[in-house]
Amino acid sequence: MKLEEGWVPIVLSSSLEAATSTGVVVDGRELVVWRDNSGEAHVWEDRCPHRGMRLSFGFVRGDHIACLYHGWQYDGAGQCRHIPAHPSLDVPSTIKVPTYLSQERYGVIWATTSADALMPDVASAGEITPVRSLYVDRPAKSVRAMLEQAGLECPSETLGVLSLNADPLLVGIQTISPVKTALHVVILGTPAVYAGARQKHYATWAANLRFSLEHAAEVA
Numbered sequence: 001m002k003l004e005e006g007w008v009p010i011v012l013s014s015s016l017e018a019a020t021s022t023g024v025v026v027d028g029r030e031l032v033v034w035r036d037n038s039g040e041a042h043v044w045e046d047r048c049p050h051r052g053m054r055l056s057f058g059f060v061r062g063d064h065i066a067c068l069y070h071g072w073q074y075d076g077a078g079q080c081r082h083i084p085a086h087p088s089l090d091v092p093s094t095i096k097v098p099t100y101l102s103q104e105r106y107g108v109i110w111a112t113t114s115a116d117a118l119m120p121d122v123a124s125a126g127e128i129t130p131v132r133s134l135y136v137d138r139p140a141k142s143v144r145a146m147l148e149q150a151g152l153e154c155p156s157e158t159l160g161v162l163s164l165n166a167d168p169l170l171v172g173i174q175t176i177s178p179v180k181t182a183l184h185v186v187i188l189g190t191p192a193v194y195a196g197a198r199q200k201h202y203a204t205w206a207a208n209l210r211f212s213l214e215h216a217a218e219v220a
């Protein structure tokens with residue numbers, strides 16, 4: 001799914017600590033995901049308006065992110081607020097990074113460009129236990145078809161729920177490119193029950209799943 005078409009899962013919440021950033025790709029579009037010191041996540045185009053450096057290489061300072069190259073600083077709305085080479089300059093409002101809508105749900109950070117997009121709904125989703133993300137060399141449509149054959153129920157194109165040994169797993173499906181897909185896996189259940197051995201068990205399951213998906217025959 002493209003960002004214009006709805007909410008796309010892009011990274012596990014637990015993978016992004018406060019004051020850090022990372023780069024992700026959705027259908028060929030490069031995004032920076034960063035979390036400010038207060039814990040709020042931001043999803044933007046991964047390109048500094050100055051000379052195009054990836055902002056995912058930058059540094060988070062409080063509620064700003066600073067570009068690695070020349071240190072231009074952007075606030076949480078993507079507006080440039082400080083240019084080190086011109087410290088007294090009142091930075092023009094036109095110097096701004098394109099931003100995306102973002103939301104954290106089910107232990108995953110989601111993004112979209114559509115103000116009307118509805119977040120997929122999963123009944124009885126309360127506390128979650130993160131498992132891991134995996135990256136599969138196969139198209140998203142093909143991955144989803146294979147998972148559905150294995151029992152995945154998909155309330156939306158980007159989200160499925162699978163019951164394994166009576167444990168409910170949620171799988172977020174992210175199109176990276178026409179031939180690459182990311183899966184973000186969490187357990188729909190409290191860490192008080194699932195953290196530790198069962199969490200590790202499903203992390204191993206997910207690693208094996210990647211191998212199976214890449215080597216399975218196409219679903220007719």
Ligand code: FES
Binds near residue numbers: 067068
């Ligand atoms: S390229 Fe980002 S500050 Fe120059």
